[in-house]
Amino acid sequence: MQYLLMVYANEREMAALGEAALSAMSQEYAEFTKSIVQAGNFKAGDRLRPVSTASTVRLRNGKVVITDGPFAETREQLGGYYLVEAKNLDEALALAARIPGARHGSIEVRPIWVLGQQ
């Protein structure tokens, strides 16, 4: 099965971490990503720019409405994701627990709904 692991963190707290801590964390992310590529779990994964760069689009009465900012204001913001292949939820949860961001933020694990499946 495929799962989307969404990495949520508080952007303000992350920004306050300081140069050294941030570079240590990028290093950890690089190692984690490398390890799940080698293990065959990795399908895709990227970091996202902060919500200050987000735009939200809606179509209302046939008209495109564009607003500045994210879909919802939350305490923690989506900051990145991994798309992984795992044999079941337990394996996906174990991968999620190894994401460096799990230590201060939260990882939401969602199964991919394959097109055409019940």
Next chain:
Amino acid sequence: MNPPEAPLQAAVDARIAEVFSREAGRVLATLIRLLGDFDLAEEARQEAFAAALERWPLRGVPDNPSAWLIHVGRNKGIDRIRRHAVYRDVILREAASIGCEAVQGDEPDGAEVFGDDRLRLIFTCCHPALSPEARIALTLREVCGLTLQAVARAFLVHEDAMAQRLVRAKRKIRDAGIPYQTPDPSMFDERIDGVLSVIYAVFTEGYAATAGGELTDEGLCREAIRLGRLLDALLPGNAAVLGLVALMLLHDARRPARVSGSGNVVLLDEQDRTLWDRSQIAEGLELVERSLRSPAHVSRFAVEAAIAALHVQAADKSLTDWPQIVGLYEVLLRLHPTPVVELNHAAAVSMVDGPERALALVESIRARGEVSDYHLLHATRGKLLARLGRRSEALEAYRAALDGAKLDPERRFLGERIAELTEDGGGPNPAIRSDEVSAKLGGTRP
């Protein structure tokens, strides 16, 4: 073949009924593994039982009835998959695994294969990715085999709502890919703790129902103890499992003395100790000892069981070993730091160091505000204040407790305390004796 004579017929019917009730759980657990779907497995089991009712009276009960039921159930299930388009994607996904595992299912190795499947079922129903309510409901329905009506009644939930809860939980198991397996060794201890918490929640719901006119629900207590024993049979020697079974037996042994003839709460120190179930206590004590024998794996349930053991071992309430109980609560606070454990610790401290020190502990729990609406916090506070002669504050605390109490017997008990304090001229009230208030009022709830 001629139909059997009437007496023989009755004997066969009785045997069939006995086989069904004994094998229902194992057959379901194995069919879920073979068919890969809870609902399909339940339907297949129904069909297998129906087939047995037709055939066994004529040909006799087979030597290995559960293997027969599983074999027939699996075939019925596969027929169903072929018939129903709904299951078509299940076929596509599971075809390979049904094919290879079915071979295993044709010749079950007896207890071991079934045991593994029942363990798989328990771990799946208690998976942490399900909500706590869903875990309890699924366990009672799928592992214990309780009817939907019984599960709904146990938790005072409407049947439709309970049915919905079960449907949603099973859908999550399927759609999120919750595995039907015992967890990897790396997560085993964590997951077993989760399973034990579910069983203990069933027990405490029975021991001190959270709402309604009755204080206890015997059926739920028995179910929880039976689940604990099943888990002990499947995981022999597991210290945490032993501790939980001991804890439940020791609490349950006191159940006959906890409620008076008029349905009122009877406090631990006022209970008629001759009503306690001695054989259950003896078994509980033996299990506590076995559980504590491996000090590397002390579980919170074993420590709680040891506390319960000290209570029941005292021939008289005045002989209770309070200093050791305080010590055990301090161990428990390290293993399982919750406000309820802190509250029970404070109540025990009051028996060793007096109400003043205990009240300071209770006030610090209250100041944190996490459990400020918990009625046992106020009841404990009221009792300590009454012992210190602070009558008006005690009254206020008991009234706050009454506001939060939902059970009728508890409400009557608190009403009596308030009446005593109102009539009384003040000063320490002899009718309010010190003891472990929260344990007496509500059991040691997790």
